[in-house]
Amino acid sequence: MNKPYLITRSLTPENQETPIEFITDDIVKNSLFYRRNHFPYPTLHSSFYWLPINGHVKSQKVFSFQEILTLPPKTIKVVLECAGNKREFFEPKVYGEQWGKGAISQGIWKGVSLRELLQQTGWLESAKEVVFEGYDFGKRTDNNQIHYFSRSLPLEKALHPDTIIAYEYNQQPIPFKHGYPLRLIVPEWYGMASVKWLKKITVINHEFKGPFQDTDYVFLLNNGKSPVTTININSTIQKPLDRQILNTGVHQITGIAWTGKGYITKVEVSMDGGTSWDSAKLMESPNKYAWVKWNYNWEAGSQGNYNILSRATDSKGHVQPQNALWNTKGYGYNAFDVIQVKVE
Amino acid sequence: MNKPYLITRSLTPENQETPIEFITDDIVKNSLFYRRNHFPYPTLHSSFYWLPINGHVKSQKVFSFQEILTLPPKTIKVVLECAGNKREFFEPKVYGEQWGKGAISQGIWKGVSLRELLQQTGWLESAKEVVFEGYDFGKRTDNNQIHYFSRSLPLEKALHPDTIIAYEYNQQPIPFKHGYPLRLIVPEWYGMASVKWLKKITVINHEFKGPFQDTDYVFLLNNGKSPVTTININSTIQKPLDRQILNTGVHQITGIAWTGKGYITKVEVSMDGGTSWDSAKLMESPNKYAWVKWNYNWEAGSQGNYNILSRATDSKGHVQPQNALWNTKGYGYNAFDVIQVKVE
Numbered sequence: 094m095n096k097p098y099l100i101t102r103s104l105t106p107e108n109q110e111t112p113i114e115f116i117t118d119d120i121v122k123n124s125l126f127y128r129r130n131h132f133p134y135p136t137l138h139s140s141f142y143w144l145p146i147n148g149h150v151k152s153q154k155v156f157s158f159q160e161i162l163t164l165p166p167k168t169i170k171v172v173l174e175c176a177g178n179k180r181e182f183f184e185p186k187v188y189g190e191q192w193g194k195g196a197i198s199q200g201i202w203k204g205v206s207l208r209e210l211l212q213q214t215g216w217l218e219s220a221k222e223v224v225f226e227g228y229d230f231g232k233r234t235d236n237n238q239i240h241y242f243s244r245s246l247p248l249e250k251a252l253h254p255d256t257i258i259a260y261e262y263n264q265q266p267i268p269f270k271h272g273y274p275l276r277l278i279v280p281e282w283y284g285m286a287s288v289k290w291l292k293k294i295t296v297i298n299h300e301f302k303g304p305f306q307d308t309d310y311v312f313l314l315n316n317g318k319s320p321v322t323t324i325n326i327n328s329t330i331q332k333p334l335d336r337q338i339l340n341t342g343v344h345q346i347t348g349i350a351w352t353g354k355g356y357i358t359k360v361e362v363s364m365d366g367g368t369s370w371d372s373a374k375l376m377e378s379p380n381k382y383a384w385v386k387w388n389y390n391w392e393a394g395s396q397g398n399y400n401i402l403s404r405a406t407d408s409k410g411h412v413q414p415q416n417a418l419w420n421t422k423g424y425g426y427n428a429f430d431v432i433q434v435k436v437e
Numbered sequence: 438m439n440k441p442y443l444i445t446r447s448l449t450p451e452n453q454e455t456p457i458e459f460i461t462d463d464i465v466k467n468s469l470f471y472r473r474n475h476f477p478y479p480t481l482h483s484s485f486y487w488l489p490i491n492g493h494v495k496s497q498k499v500f501s502f503q504e505i506l507t508l509p510p511k512t513i514k515v516v517l518e519c520a521g522n523k524r525e526f527f528e529p530k531v532y533g534e535q536w537g538k539g540a541i542s543q544g545i546w547k548g549v550s551l552r553e554l555l556q557q558t559g560w561l562e563s564a565k566e567v568v569f570e571g572y573d574f575g576k577r578t579d580n581n582q583i584h585y586f587s588r589s590l591p592l593e594k595a596l597h598p599d600t601i602i603a604y605e606y607n608q609q610p611i612p613f614k615h616g617y618p619l620r621l622i623v624p625e626w627y628g629m630a631s632v633k634w635l636k637k638i639t640v641i642n643h644e645f646k647g648p649f650q651d652t653d654y655v656f657l658l659n660n661g662k663s664p665v666t667t668i669n670i671n672s673t674i675q676k677p678l679d680r681q682i683l684n685t686g687v688h689q690i691t692g693i694a695w696t697g698k699g700y701i702t703k704v705e706v707s708m709d710g711g712t713s714w715d716s717a718k719l720m721e722s723p724n725k726y727a728w729v730k731w732n733y734n735w736e737a738g739s740q741g742n743y744n745i746l747s748r749a750t751d752s753k754g755h756v757q758p759q760n761a762l763w764n765t766k767g768y769g770y771n772a773f774d775v776i777q778v779k780v781e
Binding site for chain 2: 095096097098099100101102103104105107109112114115186187188189190191234235237334335336337338339340398433434435437
């Protein structure tokens with residue numbers, strides 16, 4: 094069997110994309126999980142096995158890795174998607190990593206609900222957000238200052254039972270490149286929220302304004318800015334490949350669809366540029382947090398060039414739009430997926 | 438060190454591209470050499486070690502692999518470039534594998550001059566072309582017929598002493614995916630000429646019209662067609678990356694340049710869209726058949742968006758054009774390389 098590889102976008106720091114068209118498994122194995130880094134990899138140190146929670150808590154505490162392993166586990170299948178996924182499709186083009194369709198992966202994360210830990214420390218009435226800092230750090234191009242990667246969640250999201258401090262991926266220790274030994278996993282949100290190599294957790298009583306929250310990962314529009322949070326509804330065609338040449342006959346169109354809040358209820362395919370839509374078959378019962386695979390049989394009866402569009406709908410009534418919301422930094426692209434094929 | 442990988446374009450047949458931006462060595466190692474196939478890989482068989490030459494020859498002969506190894510060897514550093522390299526940059530877009538800038542690799546091939554073999558068989562006065570057939574075969578989408586991959590060379594090119602029957606790549610047996618045990622290597626021509634898994638060689642007295650010569654690998658234009666042969670002059674910027682965000686200061690722009698006939702004499706960089714050009718430094722004395730590495734120091738004094746262009750010139754007076762010749766099948770793209778960066 095011929096094997097696909099990660100698609101290299103940059104090496105310092107390492108940013109490599111999942112060859113999503115060729116992922117047929119329900120979970121993405123470690124070697125094909127997309128890698129998205131702002132900085133060089135940190136160096137493992139014994140401190141990585143101790144996780145302090147402090148700030149606006151009733152009693153601060155340092156959790157050992159051992160102790161975390163003894164708490165009631167939670168296992169969830171989650172899509173992680175980089176907020177910049179599909180950035181290369183924005184027109185006009187924007188700067189930053191030119192992700193294609195593969196800055197997305199899914200798999201099974203096991204850990205402990207952050208809520209369990211916060212219940213042990215308690216929190217003050219004034220608590221508003223929870224800040225997560227990773228061990229990865231480096232200089233930003235915009236201010237030439239050293240920063241650790243850190244992000245916050247609103248208290249409510251931090252307390253959601255499915256927001257976990259993970260220690261396993263696909264029944265293995267989390268691979269070092271993906272945040273070993275402890276990584277925050279935030280279902281429903283874009284991947285920047287799922288801080289790797291957790292260093293410390295701080296409960297604060299105000300709005301967090303770090304550069305990865307207030308400069309990056311914001312939708313910068315003409316009329317202001319808003320933070321990037323929940324994953325947009327989206328779908329990707331895996332087969333056929335864009336610009337593939339096919340012969341006449343029946344071809345199976347396959348793909349995946351996913352959303353932030355809720356679950357996918359419908360995927361449709363259009364062969365006439367979006368005038369009419371026909372339902373694709375969902376290959377499994379939809380699962381919140383995970384993508385659903387879909388397929389559609391298409392009879393290519395005559396020669397010619399064809400556009401194939403896919404459009405997903407979710408249980409909250411979101412429908413994938415014809416055009417994505419253009420924003421300066423290129424986040425959240427989720428227009429209909431479109432490929433073109435030639436039948437000869 | 439973070440490692441780049443091949444970029445998967447398709448798996449059946451296998452088409453994967455070299456991560457050319459990240460190749461700093463003068464030779465491309467086997468694992469990163471681009472893979473371009475029309476068909477599934479053939480199955481190795483003992484017949485692969487016997488190479489018949491027949492047709493319009495004075496005495497036909499079957500050369501054993503052993504015998505080929507005893508003939509005087511020839512070792513050459515050669516660029517192999519797929520005729521479809523950079524296809525994705527054609528506007529309007531064309532069908533077929535959407536190669537970026539990495540359907541190109543170079544390394545050291547060792548073998549025997551085909552001329553040595555043809556001198557043993559001799560050829561008739563009527564001999565016009567030499568046909569090379571590989572062991573790879575399969576069904577074409579355009580006619581649903583089974584074909585072996587085969588291509589011809591004019592007699593003169595076949596007799597050029599640097600047209601070799603290779604049995605080593607980078608001092609190792611040729612990797613199976615690249616044509617083991619015997620592969621034709623045709624310097625100066627696009628890669629389709631360098632037939633893998635050589636099965637037989639036939640001298641003919643007419644023009645060869647196989648589908649990989651007369652349907653594929655032709656420049657299809659409004660006013661007719663012409664065969665794809667010699668590599669066009671070209672250059673590629675490796676660093677910075679397209680759409681990269683940089684800080685102010687001095688940045689090194691690096692890349693490669695190559696051509697079919699002759700050798701590269703000059704590479705220039707333009708920061709003003711092609712109005713003025715400044716010479717880059719060639720990092721080695723130019724070598725026919727091989728690419729030359731170049732670099733250019735650029736002081737990014739102020740913030741803003743910049744276009745960076747590169748343009749190569751060769752010893753035959755060819756200059757890389759502003760626009761590539763658009764053709765239906767998307768071969769030979771060689772417009773100035775252009776990337777855009779943002780300085781902040």
